Amino acid sequence: MTFTPAVKAILDNYESDNPGTKANIARILTHGRLGGTGKMIILPVDQGFEHGPARSFSVNAPAYDPHYHYQLAIDAGLNAYAAPLGALEAGASTFAGQIPTILKVNSSNSWATSIDQAVTGTVDDALRLGCSAIGFTIYPGSDGIFEMMEEIREMSAEAKAAGLATVIWSYPRGGKLSKDGELALDVGAYAAHMAALLGAHIIKVKLPSNHIEQKDAQKSYEGSDWSAQADRVRHVVQSCFNGRRLVVFSGGAAKGTDAVYQDARDIRDGGGNGSIIGRNTFQRSRDDALAMLDRLVRIYKGEE
Amino acid sequence: MTFTPAVKAILDNYESDNPGTKANIARILTHGRLGGTGKMIILPVDQGFEHGPARSFSVNAPAYDPHYHYQLAIDAGLNAYAAPLGALEAGASTFAGQIPTILKVNSSNSWATSIDQAVTGTVDDALRLGCSAIGFTIYPGSDGIFEMMEEIREMSAEAKAAGLATVIWSYPRGGKLSKDGELALDVGAYAAHMAALLGAHIIKVKLPSNHIEQKDAQKSYEGSDWSAQADRVRHVVQSCFNGRRLVVFSGGAAKGTDAVYQDARDIRDGGGNGSIIGRNTFQRSRDDALAMLDRLVRIYKGEE
Amino acid sequence: MTFTPAVKAILDNYESDNPGTKANIARILTHGRLGGTGKMIILPVDQGFEHGPARSFSVNAPAYDPHYHYQLAIDAGLNAYAAPLGALEAGASTFAGQIPTILKVNSSNSWATSIDQAVTGTVDDALRLGCSAIGFTIYPGSDGIFEMMEEIREMSAEAKAAGLATVIWSYPRGGKLSKDGELALDVGAYAAHMAALLGAHIIKVKLPSNHIEQKDAQKSYEGSDWSAQADRVRHVVQSCFNGRRLVVFSGGAAKGTDAVYQDARDIRDGGGNGSIIGRNTFQRSRDDALAMLDRLVRIYKGEE
């Protein structure tokens, strides 16, 4: 176990948490090839819920099997694997103790008629499956945001009491937000800040564009140059209690490997804590995915 | 009891379940004439709720009596009998121990003004009636799907803790779905996958057509020939964690026996785990139903 | 106590119930002048809630007093008395042990702006008031039917656990139903069947007309002659698990005594289990009501 000063410094920021929760944050931070660096790569596989099985897995058929993802995350030396209830249940015993897992406790799908998610897992599920954390999505801006916040407040309190960590996926959507606004810098930083205020231990947001959505916020961004992605990452980190909370970034839809590597360098250079990367891994062949993840690990280690 | 290697292999896929739940899955898989084969035929009788008593039973009046269905399922050597609360209560003692039962815990009806169901039974009911599983319908695509998912999450968690199995009827309906879309291949596979992610032990879907409903999913289905029903069944099985979850198919409205037999052969050849067949049995005379079920058993046994 | 073979045969149909619930069903079936016959007359007084006090009682002013109804039911030798919370509380001690009582646990009123009822009593209330059963109204067809079903599921489960019986008033109303449809034969039989599936011990429906409401159900009723009320009663009885559940009929608004007697004969001849008769009793003078009830008892005894 790589319990380094970097990890110790991060844990010290979680000053109100009990030893159980700190231990689970530490488990994620000390596991895998990035263990001890303060950086993380997490494999999330909830696309089957969000987009359906064929759109997610037909391009790489072995990925229909939940065991495939466990094994990929383990073999790539990642920090953690995140998935919905059924997918974790299907491998929780086989892979018990081999990699920290995060139970994604709410989910949406392509046929949803409202901007919302169903709560499909619980803290008790996370405990019986040996998970280190629960993961929960909020949609700031949506009509249902207050109810989503109340759901995660309740589940997060329960998780903290049980010694688990809480990861919040904070994805602005709906309501008064324009389509561009969903990825705007001000909106993304605000979304990250709200997740921090809600008590998240790890915050997951999308890499923001340099669009500013809210008129009242324009003034606060004027006079600075936001064209560099690393600077935008740095602003998000600042918005997460000036770096007192871990923040990881998702890369979105599958894209070329060069773009993936550049994102990782920007996250690293802006002080972000890592990547949460799904479709860009399991929608490639296993060999290609392992090669790409190897290079991402080296980027986060500062080796390239 | 026919606890065969085939059954053992299936149970091994339920690796996160407690011995109680595994035992109840085993009870269904080892009971009746298909016991031990890994195939199942289940008799479901909830049409009185869904369509009313006269439309369901007038064509075969003895079927007004709940005992009729218990006896039919027993005499045909089926794996299990599924029905709503009142119907099971009316025979639970008389037939205790003679066939595994599934309590259908939610129900709709012909006069419903929303695409939803009422929860009409509980896990406690299932336990006091000696059932092996609860059955729950979700309507992916409907406005109420998130709430339905939250209901089954709660009931399923309770069932698992009590050592019962969970069967999910996943029937796409409403919302953005076209009428054709309800039976589309992509939609059906997605519906089955969602049931798996929700933690179902046994998934019940309709036999899908070769229509593809979702534009974004077209690409994933191009380049394959989906005209053979067995291939469509195989895709649904693949969508259920690559076969790690049991999936059974319903045949829909009463139809000719030849069509019923062909469906069964396609399910068998596509790797499906069996049939759940209601109106096609009890809307025939008892003798005709027994003859038909006998042939279905032989088809699943590969004897014809 | 008249614990006859007829009563024993009826109780045997409640094969999943605990001895406490069976005893309470037996209390109703063995009490009064029809005790032991398998037939029942129940006095329900919830019209004060449904229509207001003046419309209910001004024609017979002593009926403003809740004691009046207890005494009427006792003196007429009826099987049970049913009323809402406040009305039972006002006499529960005075008449304790003199007649089985049914707590009507939900109620509507003339000023309601939705087709629904408020839950105004509980199983705990029924227990502390010494009742033998709870009574609950559902409105099949209404927008709120799923919620009503979920309310009675919960209360009925609680009642069964506490050794009480459940009576369901199943009154089709609202939604897609036409006004004629509320009394249609197919709708009434369906409503009775749903009450049975919900686990009711005693089902209360209105006497159906020979109108068939649902197009899809027409075929099932063709070829039979439904002009005789006794035949329609028989179909409702058949729809209640082929007679495995007790079903009683209400007569509606106050009318001439001859019509009341004819209804009773039809119920008896069609195999129904009796009458639940309110306004036709307490909206007459006490002497007239007692005379009428005496004759109804004799009709159910087959004495005229």
Next chain:
Amino acid sequence: MTFTPAVKAILDNYESDNPGTKANIARILTHGRLGGTGKMIILPVDQGFEHGPARSFSVNAPAYDPHYHYQLAIDAGLNAYAAPLGALEAGASTFAGQIPTILKVNSSNSWATSIDQAVTGTVDDALRLGCSAIGFTIYPGSDGIFEMMEEIREMSAEAKAAGLATVIWSYPRGGKLSKDGELALDVGAYAAHMAALLGAHIIKVKLPSNHIEQKDAQKSYEGSDWSAQADRVRHVVQSCFNGRRLVVFSGGAAKGTDAVYQDARDIRDGGGNGSIIGRNTFQRSRDDALAMLDRLVRIYKGEE
């Protein structure tokens, strides 16, 4: 303590209540200058909630202080004092044991956008503040009436179990009711009857006009002369289980003292149990209020 035969006779009507609740009803009936007469005057001060502080108290500034009202009720020798949570909390200790109190557990306000109230106090609050009863408003006729009924059912059951009494303010409003209808005789009697059926120990309604609102109820009121207010009171008393439940009347907005005295005489002559009188007291100077209350006491004692 003035535990007279009149009080004993009233308590006997509460035959299903436990000794704790009976004792609290008795506390109210035996306290103050009307103690033992079976008549009551209650001071309610919730106008600050309903109309705001300035409209309620600016005309008599000492009334801004919650202690003022406690002291006024005590000095006038009234039976009880009723107020919302904060107002009782502000004096509960100072005046403990000096006068029975009623915690008004729900409240509306002038800015409300729906015809409803918020539940702002609980039975536990009533117990820790030493109250004898809870008070709850329902709005028969409003869209929210079913939910309000379910709230008071739950709170009333809790109160009864804890030995407290329940007072229901039954104020018809909204829905299909015309403005005149809110004070109509049929509507008021119906509202009082519903409160009785809900299990109220003390019913509070407004003095009804001789308007009849409901077409279907016209017939029941024809042939009687309803022009005398005492007769209308008598009909309301009759509608409260023929006098088995205590019913008190409110006088509405501040008005001349002669009108207040006449109301009291009509209530007394019609068999009502007293007045609940707020604005007509605290919106006068303390001396005027005491003089007026002194005369009301003498009216209820039959001394003038």
Next chain:
Amino acid sequence: MTFTPAVKAILDNYESDNPGTKANIARILTHGRLGGTGKMIILPVDQGFEHGPARSFSVNAPAYDPHYHYQLAIDAGLNAYAAPLGALEAGASTFAGQIPTILKVNSSNSWATSIDQAVTGTVDDALRLGCSAIGFTIYPGSDGIFEMMEEIREMSAEAKAAGLATVIWSYPRGGKLSKDGELALDVGAYAAHMAALLGAHIIKVKLPSNHIEQKDAQKSYEGSDWSAQADRVRHVVQSCFNGRRLVVFSGGAAKGTDAVYQDARDIRDGGGNGSIIGRNTFQRSRDDALAMLDRLVRIYKGEE
């Protein structure tokens, strides 16, 4: 500790509270440079939730760090620090015991599509973080006010039982209120009064204008001159049970220091209990903020 007669007199007004809650009110009143005076200055930092991080903190970047605010409140000698869950969690251990804290348990945000707040913290959170009170916002006038009242009733009851104090932010908004009405004198006094009736220990309102919003309230304000802010403060204090409840005032958006000082003098002269002042502190440099707070302290001490 400065437990002065002034503090004792204030505590005596909370006569229904348990010693734990009194002790926590005393902690706030006796802490800091105003300790013992009966006056308070509270630092609230929930603007990150309400307006986003950049709009709140970019003008003074160190304020992105939650520790900054704890330290500012401590160094300025304030009475208490109030913030949402995540922000308190980030410093609760480092600053434990150095200043009383208030957990702001509900929050809104700039992207909200309804006039409401999410409950984002609990009494249990407040206890585990060592807070002295919970803070809750209500929006009198909004469509959701009844539900907000029911939320704070429940949380406040829980807080009182656990020995914590309750602070209610009462901010009229929405519904029938005009924009001017949100700050109107009648509306503000009414809002403060409702908070008092809801059982708040400390009431926070905005400084009211001399606009009168409600037609029915005009009469009550006629004949007095409301042009002096101190007089308007005095009316609000009067509306808080004639001074039996602590009331503090917020200053709104950042503005010139002279205006801030004048507000404080008016609050002091009108008998208010102090200021709750956020943006006007942390949106200045730390030195400027400390200088301004020093002067505010001296104003409340009557030293200038």
